[in-house]
Amino acid sequence: MRVAVFGASGYAGLELLRILLRHPRFELVAVTSEQRAGQRVGEAFPALRGQLDLVFQASDPGRLAEGIELAFTALPHAAAAPTVAALRRAGVAVADLSADFRLRELPVYETWYGAHAAPELLGKAVYGLPELHREALRGAELVACPGCYPTAALLPLAPFLRAGLLETAGLVVDSKSGVSGAGRKLEAGLLFAELDENARAYQVAAHRHGPEIEQEASRAAGEAVRLTFVPQLIPTIRGILTSVFCRPKRGLTSDAARALLAEAYREEPFVRVLPAGETPSLSAVRGSNFCDVAAFADERNGTLVLLSALDNLVKGASGQAVQCANLMQGLPEQSGLLEAALAP
Amino acid sequence: MRVAVFGASGYAGLELLRILLRHPRFELVAVTSEQRAGQRVGEAFPALRGQLDLVFQASDPGRLAEGIELAFTALPHAAAAPTVAALRRAGVAVADLSADFRLRELPVYETWYGAHAAPELLGKAVYGLPELHREALRGAELVACPGCYPTAALLPLAPFLRAGLLETAGLVVDSKSGVSGAGRKLEAGLLFAELDENARAYQVAAHRHGPEIEQEASRAAGEAVRLTFVPQLIPTIRGILTSVFCRPKRGLTSDAARALLAEAYREEPFVRVLPAGETPSLSAVRGSNFCDVAAFADERNGTLVLLSALDNLVKGASGQAVQCANLMQGLPEQSGLLEAALAP
């Protein structure tokens, strides 16, 4: 099954290449990058030297569509939509890693991201969180892969919302992210000298992933959910560690909360519910497609604490995109994704 | 003014030595460490080589009390109380960095820390947060220096509680701490190979600093405050970055929240209220006695987000202890504490 990666020179793109190299069924036949067109992959990414015999080419979705069955688009938002539209017109299935097809309401998209180049496709994309939307993903032709923060927040939270156990206003999501989530941007705040031994919140209650989390949390709850999302940068390359704070409508013990998670994810290959007392850690998921989740009830204070850890480039981006693509193409969902975390 | 440091071989002790070396009025005449007795300070701590001509001695508070006017005790909890008691009996003023005199109610102490060796002193200690208790600290003879997390949580939170603006139940404190807060303990989880590129929560809603924050928050509010405290370890040596999530009783804008902080801390030498849109960062306070605070209101969701950053070894421990000691001895409060943060 021939696939291409559009926008392969960012971190999510590089991670896609790393995963696809070992995928048993997807054959990577083309990679695009405007900036690196003409360069060999191994020159651009020393980590892949000697592993992948391809040359970056400028994007030309119409022409490239002919030789492929599936495309991964890892372009910046706004840049992704026209490429996706062209690929869809040519009949190519697309797993899009950008934000362009995640929000279902055009006005919400426009508020947070600006004009949309292919609004007609908004309603056709499936939100690519297999744990919530697996059936819709099977055979889907356009998948909007979730943001890294939404994946991290929704996996521990959704089972409680689905069960109707939580107050749906006043939720709080406090996420700590490694810096690769910001991509390879040349910003002073992302320099090693500025970030090592440092940490800070940013876009407090004003980050674009906030409305995305609310959209999907509301779908899970069956009613509007309101939450305050605070992302923070910590000095790691990969990984998102998330705390979700919520209020149970009635008494809920830690054991009951954990049991509910365990039940919800019993068959899931990539969600691990931790035993009592254990907390998720980034090192346990680094480089892997796992998301580890845990629940702690503070009954004294009427507060339920949900914790999760994932690798933002894998389960938060490229691994999840491959997981979705496996479902889209009728392959075993775990294909190419069974690697254990790199620890220590 | 002659001073001694009891328990000088941990990180808080080392930081005390670093600060006292440059203090204009305190003369450091003795340092104790059971483990390093007989060793020169510069051998134990290469950073201080050639800077401090002292030898660690075994603790003997009765004998050492004769030559000093003030003692800093940086011993583990439970070990501190008898030393403090002996020093007080000998008439020496004590700034205690342990947890032994922070909690005012003996049963609360016993619940979290076990038996107390000098319960009669519990009521006599002043809680050493100058921004809240300055007058009581002037001339005090026994000061319980606050924990690092409580300092980080209380400074942004107390002004709002004092003003009666917040619901007093359902508060949440999510703190991210550098690893020096755990001291120099030989635990696998504190090894570089385990912690770099890693992060995790620990003692979720079950950390000893939780009741300490509640005690002082309740004093500030004038009524019982309930909060859920979740500490997290991030891969930095120093620094605590804290988010406090709370619910205003009535509408409160970001501007109004920031104005209230600015008013509360207008004259404070070590609390900096950040301008609109800026968030505290660890690098801006590293090695300094500053605590930076900021406020963001998410009115949509009825949630106020308070943020703070401090260096857990300085404003969270040894710097604050010196600040208290300055007040105890009638010195200018900033003596020895004006160093700028080490950035980058």
Added chain:
Amino acid sequence: MRVAVFGASGYAGLELLRILLRHPRFELVAVTSEQRAGQRVGEAFPALRGQLDLVFQASDPGRLAEGIELAFTALPHAAAAPTVAALRRAGVAVADLSADFRLRELPVYETWYGAHAAPELLGKAVYGLPELHREALRGAELVACPGCYPTAALLPLAPFLRAGLLETAGLVVDSKSGVSGAGRKLEAGLLFAELDENARAYQVAAHRHGPEIEQEASRAAGEAVRLTFVPQLIPTIRGILTSVFCRPKRGLTSDAARALLAEAYREEPFVRVLPAGETPSLSAVRGSNFCDVAAFADERNGTLVLLSALDNLVKGASGQAVQCANLMQGLPEQSGLLEAALAP
């Protein structure tokens, strides 16, 4: 093909498990650890949770030998020899990751490591550097997997020594290693708070890998080689970056040096010779079995600079052990080892 790992609870052991999980031919049937006997692998190593359904058992080589064809021994030196001897007596092929069978001369071993429990096997072990000793490794029954530093130094150096191009005295090896090379030892110097933002040399010209490098360098040269080995600790978890400084007997350009390396490693699957001007970096090999090498001649000063980078837990330990085991068992040498580096 059934295999076991003896001493699976250290970092090299954990890395073996990670690799063997995905190996197409080796089936991992037993893992031993005295310290963790009775614990499930996934409890001890959260990174492997849900991936490997085995319980650590106490070591009993005689009994375990019955069910396996090959054993990896990842025990500390001195502890390894008796286990290896027992396994060999039971007819099990052994890839030993300890230092016990690397040095060919007993007196040299005794000088650096103390008494040897199975000196009769010293002469029977093949030194497990496939790039130098591939033919001897095919079908070998006891392989001494090289130290991490020797692998890093010998791969760039050996081709020049074999070609007789270098002065054989006065060589210098300056290596910078991540901390996982020290294992999971509970030492103050390995704590995150001591090591982040830090670096230092240790065991200057007195490290046990010095004589090992000299032994193999001398074999490559066909005459005694003398070198000064200086290891240094840098704040990374994984990776060794090595500079070898040597003096060509006669003029040697950078191009000629690079050509010689390229020729030597043209067919090698795991050694990548970098193009002119590029330098090896740890991130390009992290988590992979590659060793990247480069050469720079400073003709002005009669000095040749050889550089290498590898992951000490993979090509410097467990990956190389699997590479050797593949050769021992007649499998394709790259089996289970084709993963790309984890970057960023």
Added chain:
Amino acid sequence: MRVAVFGASGYAGLELLRILLRHPRFELVAVTSEQRAGQRVGEAFPALRGQLDLVFQASDPGRLAEGIELAFTALPHAAAAPTVAALRRAGVAVADLSADFRLRELPVYETWYGAHAAPELLGKAVYGLPELHREALRGAELVACPGCYPTAALLPLAPFLRAGLLETAGLVVDSKSGVSGAGRKLEAGLLFAELDENARAYQVAAHRHGPEIEQEASRAAGEAVRLTFVPQLIPTIRGILTSVFCRPKRGLTSDAARALLAEAYREEPFVRVLPAGETPSLSAVRGSNFCDVAAFADERNGTLVLLSALDNLVKGASGQAVQCANLMQGLPEQSGLLEAALAP
């Protein structure tokens, strides 16, 4: 004594501000930055918020010269020379942190840096390494503060060269530097995501500090010295750890080497010679003006290993500039520089 900092918005500039804030005699009256002109210092550098009430101004050396007695110029090379020339014409003493006046021979400068805007001043600058040129620095009016790498290499090496104990060809300097040495440049290779857990050599035997080290080493030796300089980037913000490898002309023990260093630096306030067996570490000098040095002889291999550690922004740049300025102005050499290292 009124001073100004020209080019205060880079890391060396920021470090100058941090030091000058606490200097007992220098009063900082002006700071320039083209890029940040009009911005308050505390807005540009959150670490200095509330500490320094100055506004960056565009550089105008002629006008600013009127109000000051001494200027620190921390501009990029080539940009520094005209500013320095203007300040000198106006009679202002200058401590220049750029490379513009370090190399004494114009052709050498032109080879490595290009055209020089004020070649007439080349011969008038004193090389600002107080341990080698203290007398010339007293009362000097133009000082070329050394590069960070040259300071790190020359301090351990010069005493041996002065004593004529070493072969003067074939020396090797292998330095590992934190990333702040590269300044605040927006380069992909300096991003946290690229550099954490990474290390690499760069400009092998082709770095501009090579000829500077050779120049001063040759002056110390009284004859031409040839060395190969290999700089490496390690994942720390601050600090340079250096190995110098050299060949004694005749037998030299570790003890004799250490004794020679101890004798050379007995009275030096900022060079610490470590006791037998100890190695310099970055954490022992972080944020301080110390340079720690050590010597190890490998007599077996005719090689002497010299090690040093310093903070590139302090002893390698701004601290050393202040040390020079103190000498230039007849102040106690240690003024403003007595802070202990920030450890942990």
